[in-house]
Amino acid sequence: MNNEKRHMGLKTLNRASNTVIYILLVIISVIWLLPFVFIVFQSFRVESTWQVGYVIPQQWGLQNYINLWNSDFKRWYLNTFIIALASAVLVTVIQLCMSYTLSRFRFKMRGPLMRFMLILGMFPGMLTMIILYRVLADLGLTQANAVPGLILVGVASSGMGYYVSKGFFDTIPKSLDEAARVDGATRFQVLYKIILPLAKPIVIYTILTAFMGPWGDFVFARYVAMGTSAGYNVAVGMYSWLTNDQINSWYTTFCAGGVIVALPVTILFMCLQKYYVEGVTGGAVKG
Amino acid sequence: MASVKLTNVKKIYDKNVVAVHDFNLEIKDKEFVVFVGPSGCGKSTTLRMIAGLEDISEGTVEIDGEVVNDLQPKDRGIAMVFQNYALYPHMSVYDNIAFSLRLKKVPEDVIYDKVTKAAEILGITEYLMRKPRALSGGQRQRVAIGRAMVRDSKVFLMDEPLSNLDAKLRNQMRAEIILLRQKLDTTFIYVTHDQTEAMTLADRIVIMKDGFIMQVGSPDEVFDMPDNLFVAEFIGAPKMNIVRTKLVCEGGKYYVTPFGAKIPVDGDKGKALAARNVKSGDVLLGVRPEHIQLAKAADHAIPCTLVVDEMMGSELHLHVDTEDGSRLIVRVPTLDLDKEERRALVAGAKLHITFEGKAMHLFDPDTEKNLLT
Numbered sequence: 001m002n003n004e005k006r007h008m009g010l011k012t013l014n015r016a017s018n019t020v021i022y023i024l025l026v027i028i029s030v031i032w033l034l035p036f037v038f039i040v041f042q043s044f045r046v047e048s049t050w051q052v053g054y055v056i057p058q059q060w061g062l063q064n065y066i067n068l069w070n071s072d073f074k075r076w077y078l079n080t081f082i083i084a085l086a087s088a089v090l091v092t093v094i095q096l097c098m099s100y101t102l103s104r105f106r107f108k109m110r111g112p113l114m115r116f117m118l119i120l121g122m123f124p125g126m127l128t129m130i131i132l133y134r135v136l137a138d139l140g141l142t143q144a145n146a147v148p149g150l151i152l153v154g155v156a157s158s159g160m161g162y163y164v165s166k167g168f169f170d171t172i173p174k175s176l177d178e179a180a181r182v183d184g185a186t187r188f189q190v191l192y193k194i195i196l197p198l199a200k201p202i203v204i205y206t207i208l209t210a211f212m213g214p215w216g217d218f219v220f221a222r223y224v225a226m227g228t229s230a231g232y233n234v235a236v237g238m239y240s241w242l243t244n245d246q247i248n249s250w251y252t253t254f255c256a257g258g259v260i261v262a263l264p265v266t267i268l269f270m271c272l273q274k275y276y277v278e279g280v281t282g283g284a285v286k287g
Numbered sequence: 288m289a290s291v292k293l294t295n296v297k298k299i300y301d302k303n304v305v306a307v308h309d310f311n312l313e314i315k316d317k318e319f320v321v322f323v324g325p326s327g328c329g330k331s332t333t334l335r336m337i338a339g340l341e342d343i344s345e346g347t348v349e350i351d352g353e354v355v356n357d358l359q360p361k362d363r364g365i366a367m368v369f370q371n372y373a374l375y376p377h378m379s380v381y382d383n384i385a386f387s388l389r390l391k392k393v394p395e396d397v398i399y400d401k402v403t404k405a406a407e408i409l410g411i412t413e414y415l416m417r418k419p420r421a422l423s424g425g426q427r428q429r430v431a432i433g434r435a436m437v438r439d440s441k442v443f444l445m446d447e448p449l450s451n452l453d454a455k456l457r458n459q460m461r462a463e464i465i466l467l468r469q470k471l472d473t474t475f476i477y478v479t480h481d482q483t484e485a486m487t488l489a490d491r492i493v494i495m496k497d498g499f500i501m502q503v504g505s506p507d508e509v510f511d512m513p514d515n516l517f518v519a520e521f522i523g524a525p526k527m528n529i530v531r532t533k534l535v536c537e538g539g540k541y542y543v544t545p546f547g548a549k550i551p552v553d554g555d556k557g558k559a560l561a562a563r564n565v566k567s568g569d570v571l572l573g574v575r576p577e578h579i580q581l582a583k584a585a586d587h588a589i590p591c592t593l594v595v596d597e598m599m600g601s602e603l604h605l606h607v608d609t610e611d612g613s614r615l616i617v618r619v620p621t622l623d624l625d626k627e628e629r630r631a632l633v634a635g636a637k638l639h640i641t642f643e644g645k646a647m648h649l650f651d652p653d654t655e656k657n658l659l660t
Binding site: 173175176178179180181182183184185189194197198 | 338339340359360361365366367369370371373374375376377386387390391434438
């Protein structure tokens with residue numbers, strides 16, 4: 001009897017604390033979502049292109065999106081997409097090969113190499129900006145040719161980001177590799193027939209992060225394009241609309257651009273978030 | 288089907304850790320050889336060197352007369368079963384077994400025939416479409432064996448294949464491996480730390496310790512004639528009783544004098560000692576628990592006190608202390624005891640034990656080598 005009462009008490013307490021937590025979470029997400037809702041509303045506002053003192057548009061329409069289509073935005077969007085896609089593919093291939101190698105092969109200097117890359121990775125990439133620009137300029141990969149230049153910058157040091165996927169590979173038993181090798185698989189076949197299917201979360205995590213970096217890049221992209229519109233990515237291009245003399249005629253179009261930029265990333269994340277979470281936590285927990 | 292020959296094989300890890308010293312062994316075609324020893328004795332390392340999963344530091348490994356030191360595992364004509372099964376978790380049982388054949392680009396209809404035939408032999412036909420995680424340990428091990436079977440390899444390597452199974456299943460799978468061996472009729476090299484597995488499966492047992500071979504021989508040989516103290520204690524359960532005592536030679540006859548008793552070393556063993564002209568002196572006397580009998584008080588019977596009695600069902604394991612405090616184990620078949628005798632066997636009971644000369648093993652206390660081999 002007594003026990004039952006205590007049990008009921010615990011249950012009620014649990015439910016109460018859950019309710020509080022959920023209310024808190026809802027409040028936080030509403031606050032967090034407000035700016036996004038604001039931008040979406042602005043992008044459909046037709047009555048003026050300026051910044052205004054209210055949120056809900058008086059007149060709704062697609063004029064801002066039509067403006068986008070008629071501007072340089074198409075070019076910038078395409079540039080960004082090419083850079084992000086190429087980086088995603090190349091970085092994923094290089095990083096996964098690197099991680100597999102460091103996880104499975106034992107060679108001289110393996111330890112020092114890993115430590116060296118770890119320490120090197122602690123320096124901010126921005127430090128290399130000036131010398132990188134010089135190198136790219138000598139190669140003719142700046143301004144109008146910024147796209148291949150930025151791909152090169154994004155891919156060049158990608159092997160150094162091996163930690164997460166190596167940690168994940170380490171959790172896959174080595175005997176699977178050995179069984180496959182006895183079965184007749186080459187090292188490369190072991191990687192793509194056995195290891196990668198088992199490491200799906202980490203592959204998707206790698207693709208997503210490799211895509212996201214260049215997709216939202218601003219500093220390097222602006223620097224390498226150096227004022228040539230043909231070499232801009234979306235972030236740099238849209239930023240040119242925010243100067244004092246441009247902002248009043250481009251503000252709502254800027255918001256529409258923001259929505260379009262966010263769209264593919266949002267869709268990607270919604271489809272793959274299950275794997276993404278596994279990827280972020282998987283290596284750490286199991287390792 | 289093939290012979291395997293290891294000549295002066297050595298494994299040296301970085302920092303000069305030697306895992307296997309000068310390993311020499313010739314395994315005949317269709318022979319079932321078991322490497323057995325405590326963990327860290329180098330048995331798995333040796334197997335992995337034969338498989339090609341571990342570099343060979345020195346020496347040569349030949350399979351069917353061909354030196355395979357520099358060949359990839361897949362080119363050595365071997366199949367291997369791993370301790371943790373190593374099934375590919377994302378593939379069905381069928382795909383697991385078919386994996387090696389698909390890599391060889393064997394036509395799908397041939398693959399189908401081979402996989403279903405192997406599944407039939409192993410009794411896993413109904414699980415072919417399942418993923419490994421939906422199988423029990425025993426079923427997984429069968430799949431692992433099936434995967435090795437379809438490769439039609441010359442040598443079958445098994446690395447502790449039963450150690451992850453529970454005791455009952457292990458006994459059952461052990462019998463199945465004996466049947467499988469009859470069906471496949473190929474060369475087997477089997478690694479285990481379990482001497483029962485070694486004794487029941489092997490044509491020849493290779494007993495290893497710290498990277499050295501301690502003895503190679505048939506189960507009978509290693510049990511009856513252990514080369515040294517290590518083998519004597521390792522093979523047989525419960526392990527052999529070892530007592531330090533004196534060997535006395537009187538008028539051409541040999542006696543041992545454990546615990547004040549004087550027991551003649553007669554028969555072949557006595558003759559063997561005489562033939563080797565062994566002098567009186569300290570020896571290590573070994574007697575297996577099953578070779579010690581309970582006795583009535585008599586001249587050569589050794590008095591002792593029962594400390595623990597373990598009822599194993601068909602037999603009793605009696606742990607007894609002699610008067611000088613040595614602990615011995617005696618194995619008594621329960622059928623040999625009537626009710627009265629059984630009831631008397633409680634802790635603290637005073638007993639007498641004895642053993643015959645032919646059951647004795649004598650070892651040199653310094654070299655730990657058998658004095659009779």
